[in-house]
Each structure stands twice: as structure tokens, then as C-alpha cells.
Amino acid sequence: MTAWLPKDFWTRNETLVAGVVVLFCIIAMLSDPRFLTITTVSDLLRAAIVIGILAVGAMLVLVSGGIDVSFTAIAVFAMYASSVLFLAVWPGAPWPLIFAASIVFGALLGAINGFFIAFMGLPTLIVTLGTLSVFRGFLLTFIGSQRISDLPPAMRDFSRGVLARGTTEAGNFYSIPWAALALLFVIVMTWFILRKTMLGRSIYAIGGSVESARRIGINVRWTQFFVYVYVGALAGLAGIIHGSVGRMADPFSLVGLELSVIAAVVLGGARLIGGYGTLTGTLLGVALIVIVQNSLIVIGIPTTWQSVTIGLLILLGTGVPAYRAKRAASRAG
Amino acid sequence: MSSDHDTAFIDLRAITKRYSGVTALDSVDFTVQPGEAVCLAGENGSGKSTLIKIISGVEPATAGTVSIAGQERPVLNPRISAAAGVMVIFQDFSLFPNLSVAENIAFATQLSKHKRFYKSAVTRDIARSALDRIGVEIDLDVRVETLPVAQKQIVAICRALAAKAQLIIMDEPTTALTEKEVRRLQGIIRMLKEEGVAVIFVSHKLAEVLEVSEKVVVLRNGKKVAEGPASEFDTQSLAHHMTGRDVPEVPPSDVEAGAETLMQVAGLTKAGSFSDISFELKAYEVLGITGLLGSGRTSVAKALFGLVAPDEGTITVDGQVTPTGDPQAASMARIGYVPEDRLTEGLFLSQSILHNVTIGRLDAHSRGGFLDMAGLVAEASDWLKRLKVKAPDVTAPVQSLSGGNQQRVALARWLSRAPRVLILNGPSVGVDVGSKADIHDIIRDLAGQGIGIIVISDDLPELLATCHRILVMRDGRIIDTLDGKSVTEDQLARRLAS
Amino acid sequence: MTPRASKADFTKTPEFRLLIIAVLVFGLMSVLSPDRFLSAQNLTSMAFQFPEFAILALAMTITMMTGGIDLSVVGVANLSAVVAALILTQFSDPSMPAAQSAFWLSLAITAAMCIGAVAGVLNGALVAFFGLPPILATLGSGLVFTGFAIAMTGGSAVMGFPDAVAVIGNGQVWGIPVPLILFAALAVLLHLILTRTAFGLRVSMYGANPLAALYAAIDINRMLLKVYVIAGMFSSIAGLIIMSRANSAKADYGSSYLLLAVLIAVLGGVNPYGGYGRVIGVVLAVLSMQFLSSGLNMLQVSNFARELIWGVLLILVMVINTNALATLRASMTRSPR
Known part of the structure; x- marks a missing residue:
């Protein structure tokens, strides 16, 4: 009956997280029938776009066997710097150009991480911890520390663009913004890289065993370098979307989210030791975190308990597989 | 040409x-x-x-x-x-x-x-x-x-x-x-x-x-x-x-008559690994446990030291039943275990020789919660001298030593705890042929001092050179007990492969 | 182990480089802003500022020695402070006689320390018995602790303490700030624990090779439990200092301290993969950071620039301490393309 399922289906993290998401939705529907309406879902989707893009990047780093805590700083740096740049140089620029600039900024900052990690061999956590401070400090010292609310008009136009909008029969307004397409684009592109290119397979291989990768001739340095540049570019994209949709370039936003994003990715089954992580799992992890952040109240838990809930989810989501692995190891003797 | x-x-x-x-x-x-x-x-x-x-x-x-x-x-x-x-x-x-x-x-x-x-x-x-x-x-x-x-x-x-x-x-x-x-x-x-x-x-x-x-x-x-x-x-x-030289191996001398029984193992069983393992070990005796890979020899060795918890069975040392599945309890019962893989299991490579030797003796050298550093150094130096380890300085990291000397440091750690029973898993794995003979000398010497020694190995000449008795394992069971002095390498090899 | 030999060794250690950095930074700041940087007022204010995050860095240090990390230190600090603050505001008030408020204060401190210990037991159990990677265990538990602090206070600050509370964060004994005394005591204590006790040696050994520690019959679970309890209780003390200096307690105080504590520990030469670390290195790293930020403050450099400089310093020290430059050279020459 379950022949079409992967053999390890029932023990996978993805299944566990999907189960929790479904369970949450069922309870939420029972306590508030309006929960599963297009209005709520489109609200959740909007909230998931920026975190989702960042999480895809964080997943890639974990798969390669590293960890990156600087991507939020990159996102806010790229967003703010490109906003400032275009306000000064060409306020009327079309949004794709502004977006491209932010992505390039992100990629450049990612390249700095990549340089220290891939070419100087420094530990990833330490490097990105350092660059988190550097990027943020540089932004706030030399570029600006004021919130900018009169962004280039094209950015506002972008945030007004919707794929679908409407009003439900109950009179609730909903809309799915263009930005959702960006998330979709990132997912498809990352899926393609990871599943269909040798580069993507090399990222998994390096995560599985760096030494073996070197021995069979994978160019470990350039592959790692690519990972950090790509993550930087994704962060730049996430940052500019965050700024556009929020209609404000706030240099203090996003930073502080990095550990929650990593938590979402790990909930989705990526392992800190590298080599393991899927897009499905990552998106499920993001879904779980976003639902808890936005809809906890629906199932009767006051929002003041949000932090406790997420913390417990992380402990359960990582604790159950860890404990199972520990038991299996001790049984094997 | x-x-x-x-x-x-x-x-x-x-x-x-x-x-x-x-x-x-x-x-x-x-x-x-x-x-x-x-x-x-x-x-x-x-x-x-x-x-x-x-x-x-x-x-x-x-x-x-x-x-x-x-x-x-x-x-x-x-x-x-x-x-x-x-x-x-x-x-x-x-x-x-x-x-x-x-x-x-x-x-x-x-x-x-x-x-x-x-x-x-x-x-x-x-x-x-x-x-x-x-x-x-x-x-x-x-x-x-x-x-x-x-x-x-x-x-x-x-x-x-x-x-x-x-x-x-x-x-x-x-x-x-x-x-x-x-x-x-x-x-x-x-x-x-x-x-x-x-x-x-x-x-x-x-x-x-x-x-x-x-x-x-x-x-x-x-x-x-x-x-x-x-x-x-x-x-x-x-x-x-x-x-560059012939390596003559001296067969072990006899176990003294009337030597006391140190360790009794009865009905040790773990589903999927080994079953009904029973044997006795006397003082002055070297007991070999051999078997092919997957025969359960390493699992049994680990179980004796508490690293694997058996489902059933008892281990008695000096007449006292020791709790199974607990390395600390085994260590308290003065069982020592030198693992097979020196580099990953046996030694703390980046740490000093001093710490590697004395890690099991820290509590004995604590005075009011603080360590007697001079006492630790003196004890470690003494052991290095007794095992003829050539080390410039006890504070040097253990990775600066050669393979044979590293193995001696691993031995010194357990010897310093005055073990009654010492389990050596693959004592000469990864050690060159020359040092191997030295290590066999040490094993015979230790047995001569009254320690009961269990050698786990699939190196047949090694077993013959050191053991008084050899237990042969297959599929998790002891299928034979051979006398180390009378059995030949061919017989042993055939018993293993049968 | 002649004195001469050990002295020669010391100049090669990362701690020696840190000493040079600390002295250089101090010298530089003294030259750039002699009358203000060296003023008694500035020196005292520095001594009040750094102990709170320096103590968190000490907590981070001992967990990193085992190859772990404690991302819950700030959460524990705030939860401890909130519990202490709630006890103080519920049962005492500023008009109370000194003896009575001293009683409630000591009760509050005890409660805070207990919170730290319990949090440490929880972290230790997650890491030791359930086998969670420390980074995830403490990330999750940190959110839970912060979450409890939010739930208990509704997210707002708790204030209105008796005067005695101010002693912890703002008091002086013989002209020495109390937080500095607390930090010095804890640093000496941790140094002695790590270098002069059986437990401390086991911590380094376990950090160097966990598997060998298992085979050496070290009681790993109990050791890890102790490590995280010590980290938790150190965090509680830091929380009490923060509470006293802010004259209030809140669930999200000191959120920038988490990464700062990791940064200081690594800057201090602690190996984040375990097995190596010295308290003296961490102390020197803390002093360098504090000299740098105070000095920059005198020179009208913004707070944000300090963050920038910290990050640069961290990476710079890593480049010097590891053979990163050799790796770079190798990767330039060996790379086939």
C-alpha cells in the first residue's frame, strides 16, 4: 500500500513537520472555521516570502556542511544600500534594476564570506559571526542609520503588483503579491541547481565528506565559494523584497532573525553536519514557523507564548530524531 | 629489464x-x-x-x-x-x-x-x-x-x-x-x-x-x-x-598453578550481537578471543567494559558482580580497556602525554577538590619510564609520539589504575612489526605480574604468541576453546573459517 | 618545564598576541585621547560596563571547551532577572526597612541562581541524554526561557526595586565597582576549575576527543550536566548585574550580548570545536574590546562602528591564529584554473 512512498517516509523529518502543520491546521479550523480561508492563507504566504527565500539559502549552506549567520545582515545591507544608491542617483529607476543592484550587493558580500571560508579555510560559524558585525556596523556607520520611507516609486509599484486579489464572500480582502513569484522562482532555480547540475550534486558531496570530494576531483573551494555567493544573492533579493513590501528601508530590520531561519531549516530535516537537507523540508519548516508566529492565537495560545512554542518545537523537532539516532547507535553496540 | x-x-x-x-x-x-x-x-x-x-x-x-x-x-x-x-x-x-x-x-x-x-x-x-x-x-x-x-x-x-x-x-x-x-x-x-x-x-x-x-x-x-x-x-x-630482522616470538610461560579466578562471565547475551558468552579468567592468564569480523568479538569486548549493554548475563570480578552497561562501574571494578583504534578511540591526540596517562587517576590525586599537579607529573613520568616511552617532556602533545609509543601511553593510562583485568582490543593494529614484538613482551610481562589479560584479535600469530587459551567465536557464540600452547596456526585458521 | 622554557612558549600562544593587542589598543587610545581615556571617570565607567557581557562570555567559554555552545545565556540571564525582579516588586518596596529588603534581595538572588541551575540542567540533559547538538538544544531552550520571561511579564519591563538592588550593578567596594569584583571572582574561579580540578581537565579532554573520553570511562553525562549548570548560573549572575544597572528587568534586554559573548570567547582563543581555551585569553579579549569601544566613544565614533571593528578584529585574530594565510597561498597556487 505504501510502495510508492520512499522507504524512510515515516521516519523522515519532513513527514513529522508536515504532520505537525496539518495537525495545527485541523485544530485551528476546529476552533476558528475562518482559518483555512484564502484570506488567512494569503496572509501567511506573504509572511513566508522573505523568510522562505532566506531559508532556502540557509539550507544550501547547511547542506554544504557550513553554517551562515550573516545572511540577515547581508539582506538588510543590500536592501538599504541599493535604496540609498538609487535615491541618490536615479530615483525613477525601474524596480528590476533596483532589485538587480540589491542582488549584486548581496552576492558581493557573500563573496567576502566565501573568500574567508573557501580560500582561507576559516570556520564558517566564526567567519559569518564576524561578517554579521562587519556588514551591520559598516551599513549603520557609513551608509546610514535612518529609516527611509520615501523609497524609489518603482519599489512601491512592485509592492502594489498582485498576482491575484479579491474579496471573499464574507467580505474579507485578500491578495497574493508579485513577491510570491520571486519565492517560487528561487525554489525552482535552487531545485534545478541541487537536483540537475553537477554543481548542486557537488554541494551535497562536499557536505557528505569534504576529503572524499577533494579526492575525486571536485573543486571544493569554488563550490563553497559559489554557495556563499548564491546565499548572498538570495539574501539581497529577500532584503529588497522585504523593503519594497514593507515600503520602508529600515536598517535595523531583519537582523536577529537568522537563528529562527536556521531553526526552520533544521526542523525541515537539514543536518548541521552537512550533506542532508531538502527544499520540501525547508519549506515545511518555514511554514511551521510562520504559522506559529502568525496564527498561534487561533488555537487559543496567547501570543506571549509564541517564543516558548517555537522553542519547544525546535527542541522536539530536533530532539526526537537525535534521541532516536542515539538509541539506534547504542543498540547497534 | x-x-x-x-x-x-x-x-x-x-x-x-x-x-x-x-x-x-x-x-x-x-x-x-x-x-x-x-x-x-x-x-x-x-x-x-x-x-x-x-x-x-x-x-x-x-x-x-x-x-x-x-x-x-x-x-x-x-x-x-x-x-x-x-x-x-x-x-x-x-x-x-x-x-x-x-x-x-x-x-x-x-x-x-x-x-x-x-x-x-x-x-x-x-x-x-x-x-x-x-x-x-x-x-x-x-x-x-x-x-x-x-x-x-x-x-x-x-x-x-x-x-x-x-x-x-x-x-x-x-x-x-x-x-x-x-x-x-x-x-x-x-x-x-x-x-x-x-x-x-x-x-x-x-x-x-x-x-x-x-x-x-x-x-x-x-x-x-x-x-x-x-x-x-x-x-x-x-x-x-x-x-630487517627476524622476529622470534617467545611462547607464553605457564599460568601458575592455583592462580585465583579474577573474572567470571556467565550467560552474557545481547540480541543480534552475541549470545550465552560464558568464561572464566584467572590471574596471570592471557585469554584470547578471536573470530572473524562480525563474529561478535568486538561487541563482547565492549560489553565486558560496559560500553555495550547486554540484555542478560552477569560479569563478576573478584567475586563481586559488576553492573553491566556502565563503563564507570567496569572501571571501578578495575577492568581496563584499550580500544582498537588508537587515534579516534584511544587517545586525546592534541592533549599532553601527562593528561593522556593520568585521565583515569585525576580523582585519586585530588586534594580538597584541587589537583596535586606535582603528584600527577611524578606518576606519569614513572609510568613512561617503566614502559620505556621515549618522550622529551610530559607536557608535549601525545600526537608528537610514534605509533608504538602512543600505544604504550594508552596502556599506561590503564596500568596506572592497577587493573585486575585488562582488555586489549587489537593491541598491535597499525603498529609496525618491530613495535609489535615489544608490545607482546609487555603483555607477557603484565600477565607475569598477576593481571588477567584478554586479547581480542584476528591476528593469529599474535594470539599464539601471547595467549594461554583462545576462545573462538562465530555468529555471536563461543564455538571452541583452544589451548594456546598446543594449537597450531593452521588449526586455528581452519577453526575460524569452518 | 624550566621557567625559561615556559616563558618562551608563552610568546607563541594566542594569549600572548591578545596581550599585545590589549596593550596596543590601550596605548593607542591613551595617546589619541589622553586626558579623557585615562581619566578616572572613564576607567571606572569601563569597569562598570563590561562585566555583564564578560560573564556571559565566561559561560560561553566553558561550553565551547566541550565542543558545545550555549545560545541560551541571554535567555537565562533575562529569565533569572525577571524572576528576581518579580519577587522584589511583589514582596518588597522602596520604603521598606533595609534589613527587610536585604532579606527579599537575597531571596531574589537565590531564586535567580536556581533558575540558572535548572536551565543548565535542562540544557545539559538535552545535550547529554537526548543527544541534541548543543547549538540546537540551546537555541530552542533559549527561546523557551525568553518565552517564559515574556509570558511572565507580558513583554514589558519590571521595575520599582528597593535601593539595595543597586549595589550589585552600581556599588563600589573600596572604590572598586562591584560588577568588576564579581567578574574577577568568576574569572579566577573558572580558571581554577578548568586548570586545577579533575572536572576541568575532563572538560578539555572531552572537548578534544569525545569518543576517547567515553573509552576512558569518563562520566560524560554528569560532566556535561555540570558544564551547562555552571554556564547557566554564570548567566544568572550576569542577568542580576544587568537588572541592577538598568534598575529593571525585561525579557529582551541584552539581546546583542549573545553574539558578543561568542565573539569574545573565540577572540580569546577558545577553540569552538572544543579542547582548548584559557580564561586569561577571554579576559584579555574582553579588555581589548572594552578599551576599543570606550576609546572610540571618546573619539566620537558611533556605536555601530564599534560593531564593525569587533567583527574585523575577530576575523583578523582568526586569520593570525590559524594558518589561514598559508591556506590562501596554497589555494592560489594549487588551484588548477
Whole structure:
């Protein structure tokens, strides 16, 4: 009956997280029938776009066997710097150009991480911890520390663009913004890289065993370098979307989210030791975190308990597989 | 000779390699013909790994010429060497545990063709045809981490074949294999040779590969000291060439009559690992436990020290039942355990010799919560002197010592706790032939002082040289108890394989 | 182990480089802004500022020695402070007689320390018994602790303490700030624990090779439990200092201290993969950071520039301490393309 399922289906993290998401939705529907309406879902989707893009990047780093805590700083740096740049140089620029600039900024900052990690061999956590401070400090010292609310008009136009909008029969307004397409684009592109290119397979291989990768001739340095540049570019994209949709370039936003994003990715089954992580799992992890952040109240838990809930989810989501692995190891003797 | 050089796949002439003043290889000539299997033997530090590094392009030679496939290669790196068909299978196989069998086999091939895109159908085809070539069936889609060791080795061989290997270099290929798996490996090697693929075995346990090899080359201190047809060598003569001296092994002296019983093991059982293990160990006695890999010998050893919790059974030391599944309790009962893998299990490599020796004695040297540092140093120095460890300074990291001295440090740790029972798992694994004899001396000496010793090993000469009694295990059970003095190596080998 | 030999060794250690950095930074700041940087007022204010995050860095240090990390230190600090603050505001008020408020204060401190110990037991159990990677265990538990602090206070600050509370963060004994005394005491204590006790040696040994520690019959679970309890209780003390200096307690105080504590520990030469670390290195790293930020403050450099400089310093020290430059050279020459 379950022949079409992967053999390890029932023990996978993805299944566990999907189960929790479904369970949450069922309870939420029972306590508030309006929960599963297009209005709520489109609200959740909007909230998931920026975190989702960042999480895809964080997943890639974990798969390669590293960890990156600087991507939020990159996102806010790229967003703010490109906003400032275009306000000064060409306020009327079309949004794709502004977006491209932010992505390039992100990629450049990612390249700095990549340089220290891939070419100087420094530990990833330490490097990105350092660059988190550097990027943020540089932004706030030399570029600006004021919130900018009169962004280039094209950015506002972008945030007004919707794929679908409407009003439900109950009179609730909903809309799915263009930005959702960006998330979709990132997912498809990352899926393609990871599943269909040798580069993507090399990222998994390096995560599985760096030494073996070197021995069979994978160019470990350039592959790692690519990972950090790509993550930087994704962060730049996430940052500019965050700024556009929020209609404000706030240099203090996003930073502080990095550990929650990593938590979402790990909930989705990526392992800190590298080599393991899927897009499905990552998106499920993001879904779980976003639902808890936005809809906890629906199932009767006051929002003041949000932090406790997420913390417990992380402990359960990582604790159950860890404990199972520990038991299996001790049984094997 | 010149025709040899003309047809050779690998032709090294007068290769010298120096590392900052130290000569690792001194003007070595080395040839491998297509379809030939060569045993490259030598102790640790003899230069055999350096030779392999030069052939595989990992390191350049200081002087001399390297020709591969009839072409001189003044510039060599791993890519060039691999493109010419030289594939190295390291002891750890260098596989990707998280990737599928198919991908592990096909990855290197795809890379060398400069493929940018990954096609799962192509990958599976490559893997399937490599497996077919040696007639082995392994599920292409399972992750390599789930495979047993022997199958991982086959995956590694298939990877080399898929990459059009002309020469496969295997580093310690039989260490982790059971007898049956070694037979299968020999079959695969024969098949490869028929297809014209050459093989180099790098090993210091050569008995298993001698019979499928044509040629033996022995290195010692960077020089080639022996070369000839494999039929002219046996284990004894190899050991002689590797060490430069004959290694006579003194059989153990008798256990004193009326020696007290130290340890009683009764009905030790763990589902899936071992069942109904019962034996007694006397003071002054060396007891061997042997069996093929997977026979449960290591699980039993770990269970005796509490690292594996048995489902049933009791362990009694000095008349006192010790709790099972608890290393601290075993240690309190004065059982010591020196693990097989010194580097990962036995020692704290980056830490000082002092700390490595005294880690088990810290509580005994605590005064009011604080350590008596002078006392610790004095005790450690004393043990190093007694075990003849040449160490400049007890604060030096243990990784600065040679393999034999490291093993002595691991021994000193347990000896300092005055053990009643000492379990040695593979006491001379990875130790060169010369130090091996020294370690056997130490074992006999310790037994002479009244310690009960259990030696876990599949090295038959080692068992015969040290043990009074030998328990043979198969499928988790003790199938025989042999007298160490009367049994011969042949009898023991037959009992193991039966 | 002649004195001369050990002295020669010391110049090669990362701690010696840190000493040079600390002295250089101090010298530079003294030259750039002699009358203000060296003023008694500035020196005292520095001594009040750094102990709170320096103590968190000490907590981070001992967990990193085992190859772990404690991302819950700030959460524990705030939860401890909130519990202490709630006890103080519920049961005492500023008009109470000194003896009575001293009683409630000591009760509040005890409660805070208990919170730290319990949090440490929880972290230790997650890491030791359930086998969670420390980074995830403490990330999750940190959110839970912060979450409890939010739930208990509704997210707002708790204030209105008796005067005695101010002693912890703002008091002086013989002219020495109390937080500095607390930090010095804890640093000496941790140094002695790590270098002079059986437990401390086991911590380094376990950090160097966990598997060998298992085979050496070290009681790993109990050791890890102790490590995280010590980290938790150190965090509680830091929380009390923060509470006293802010004269209030809130669930999200000191959120920038988490990464700062990791940064200081690594800057201080602690190996984040375990096995090596010295308290003196961490102390020197803390002093360098504080000299740098105070000095920059004198020079009218913004707070944000300090963050920038910290990050640069961290990476710079890593480049010097590891053979990163050699790796770089190798990767430039060896790379086939």
C-alpha cells in the first residue's frame, strides 16, 4: 500500500513537520472555521516570502556542511544600500534594476564570506559571526542609520503588483503579491541547481565528506565559494523584497532573525553536519514557523507564548530524531 | 629489464622524495605491468604511502621520473593521474555516505567528463554497467551509509572501474573484511586482472593478498629492500624484509598453578550481537578471543567494559558482580580497556602525554577538590619510564609520539589504575612489526605480574604468541576453546573459517 | 618545564598576541585621547560596563571547551532577572526597612541562581541524554526561557526595586565597582576549575576527543550536566548585574550580548570545536574590546562602528591564529584554473 512512498517516509523529518502543520491546521479550523480561508492563507504566504527565500539559502549552506549567520545582515545591507544608491542617483529607476543592484550587493558580500571560508579555510560559524558585525556596523556607520520611507516609486509599484486579489464572500480582502513569484522562482532555480547540475550534486558531496570530494576531483573551494555567493544573492533579493513590501528601508530590520531561519531549516530535516537537507523540508519548516508566529492565537495560545512554542518545537523537532539516532547507535553496540 | 620498462603501465625510475631534509624515498625504481597485481609492503614510515602519493599525483617527486601508460609525466597532479587511469581506494573508501550507490559510483566519471548537468538515468547506467562488470548486485538507490563495509568497498572499486581505471591502488584492503568477503574480493581482483587492470595492494597484513599477486615489493626506510615474484614470499620472509630482522616470538610461560579466578562471565547475551558468552579468567592468564569480523568479538569486548549493554548475563570480578552497561562501574571494578583504534578511540591526540596517562587517576590525586599537579607529573613520568616511552617532556602533545609509543601511553593510562583485568582490543593494529614484538613482551610481562589479560584479535600469530587459551567465536557464540600452547596456526585458521 | 622554557612558549600562544593587542589598543587610545581615556571617570565607567557581557562570555567559554555552545545565556540571564525582579516588586518596596529588603534581595538572588541551575540542567540533559547538538538544544531552550520571561511579564519591563538592588550593578567596594569584583571572582574561579580540578581537565579532554573520553570511562553525562549548570548560573549572575544597572528587568534586554559573548570567547582563543581555551585569553579579549569601544566613544565614533571593528578584529585574530594565510597561498597556487 505504501510502495510508492520512499522507504524512510515515516521516519523522515519532513513527514513529522508536515504532520505537525496539518495537525495545527485541523485544530485551528476546529476552533476558528475562518482559518483555512484564502484570506488567512494569503496572509501567511506573504509572511513566508522573505523568510522562505532566506531559508532556502540557509539550507544550501547547511547542506554544504557550513553554517551562515550573516545572511540577515547581508539582506538588510543590500536592501538599504541599493535604496540609498538609487535615491541618490536615479530615483525613477525601474524596480528590476533596483532589485538587480540589491542582488549584486548581496552576492558581493557573500563573496567576502566565501573568500574567508573557501580560500582561507576559516570556520564558517566564526567567519559569518564576524561578517554579521562587519556588514551591520559598516551599513549603520557609513551608509546610514535612518529609516527611509520615501523609497524609489518603482519599489512601491512592485509592492502594489498582485498576482491575484479579491474579496471573499464574507467580505474579507485578500491578495497574493508579485513577491510570491520571486519565492517560487528561487525554489525552482535552487531545485534545478541541487537536483540537475553537477554543481548542486557537488554541494551535497562536499557536505557528505569534504576529503572524499577533494579526492575525486571536485573543486571544493569554488563550490563553497559559489554557495556563499548564491546565499548572498538570495539574501539581497529577500532584503529588497522585504523593503519594497514593507515600503520602508529600515536598517535595523531583519537582523536577529537568522537563528529562527536556521531553526526552520533544521526542523525541515537539514543536518548541521552537512550533506542532508531538502527544499520540501525547508519549506515545511518555514511554514511551521510562520504559522506559529502568525496564527498561534487561533488555537487559543496567547501570543506571549509564541517564543516558548517555537522553542519547544525546535527542541522536539530536533530532539526526537537525535534521541532516536542515539538509541539506534547504542543498540547497534 | 628494458622490455619491462617498455610495457609497464607505471614506470618510476630513481624516485627520491625529501620533506624538509628528511628523505622519505631514496632512489626507488618501481614498475607495474598492465593486469599485474603488486603487493607494496613496508612498515609505517617505510615510504610506501609517499610512493602512492607520487603515483597518484598528490605530491611531486624531488628527483627521478614518473611514466604512466608509456608517457613520461614531468608535471603530475591528481587530475592528470586519474585521467591516465590511476585510481586510489583509500582505507576509508572516500565515499559520500549521504549519496546513493549510483551517484557514488558515477560521480567521478561525470566530473572528469566536465559534465555540467546531472542526469539520473546516465548515472544509473554508469553504475549498473560497473557493477555488472564484476557481477555484483547492489541496490543503486540506497544511501551508501546504510551499506556494510564489504559492500562499500565494492562501491569504491566500481567507482574506480567506472572512471576507466587502468590501475587500482588499494590501501589496506582486507583490514575490515571477514574471511568470506576476502574470498569474494580475491575473485573480483582476478576478474579485474583478466581485463588488464593492474592492482597495487598497500598493506602490512599481506597473507590474504599474496595469493592473487604476481609481485612483491618491500620498502624499508625509504629504500627498496626486496622485490620478486609473490610465490617466493611468505608471511615470515615478508616480516623479515620489512623489519630487517627476524622476529622470534617467545611462547607464553605457564599460568601458575592455583592462580585465583579474577573474572567470571556467565550467560552474557545481547540480541543480534552475541549470545550465552560464558568464561572464566584467572590471574596471570592471557585469554584470547578471536573470530572473524562480525563474529561478535568486538561487541563482547565492549560489553565486558560496559560500553555495550547486554540484555542478560552477569560479569563478576573478584567475586563481586559488576553492573553491566556502565563503563564507570567496569572501571571501578578495575577492568581496563584499550580500544582498537588508537587515534579516534584511544587517545586525546592534541592533549599532553601527562593528561593522556593520568585521565583515569585525576580523582585519586585530588586534594580538597584541587589537583596535586606535582603528584600527577611524578606518576606519569614513572609510568613512561617503566614502559620505556621515549618522550622529551610530559607536557608535549601525545600526537608528537610514534605509533608504538602512543600505544604504550594508552596502556599506561590503564596500568596506572592497577587493573585486575585488562582488555586489549587489537593491541598491535597499525603498529609496525618491530613495535609489535615489544608490545607482546609487555603483555607477557603484565600477565607475569598477576593481571588477567584478554586479547581480542584476528591476528593469529599474535594470539599464539601471547595467549594461554583462545576462545573462538562465530555468529555471536563461543564455538571452541583452544589451548594456546598446543594449537597450531593452521588449526586455528581452519577453526575460524569452518 | 624550566621557567625559561615556559616563558618562551608563552610568546607563541594566542594569549600572548591578545596581550599585545590589549596593550596596543590601550596605548593607542591613551595617546589619541589622553586626558579623557585615562581619566578616572572613564576607567571606572569601563569597569562598570563590561562585566555583564564578560560573564556571559565566561559561560560561553566553558561550553565551547566541550565542543558545545550555549545560545541560551541571554535567555537565562533575562529569565533569572525577571524572576528576581518579580519577587522584589511583589514582596518588597522602596520604603521598606533595609534589613527587610536585604532579606527579599537575597531571596531574589537565590531564586535567580536556581533558575540558572535548572536551565543548565535542562540544557545539559538535552545535550547529554537526548543527544541534541548543543547549538540546537540551546537555541530552542533559549527561546523557551525568553518565552517564559515574556509570558511572565507580558513583554514589558519590571521595575520599582528597593535601593539595595543597586549595589550589585552600581556599588563600589573600596572604590572598586562591584560588577568588576564579581567578574574577577568568576574569572579566577573558572580558571581554577578548568586548570586545577579533575572536572576541568575532563572538560578539555572531552572537548578534544569525545569518543576517547567515553573509552576512558569518563562520566560524560554528569560532566556535561555540570558544564551547562555552571554556564547557566554564570548567566544568572550576569542577568542580576544587568537588572541592577538598568534598575529593571525585561525579557529582551541584552539581546546583542549573545553574539558578543561568542565573539569574545573565540577572540580569546577558545577553540569552538572544543579542547582548548584559557580564561586569561577571554579576559584579555574582553579588555581589548572594552578599551576599543570606550576609546572610540571618546573619539566620537558611533556605536555601530564599534560593531564593525569587533567583527574585523575577530576575523583578523582568526586569520593570525590559524594558518589561514598559508591556506590562501596554497589555494592560489594549487588551484588548477
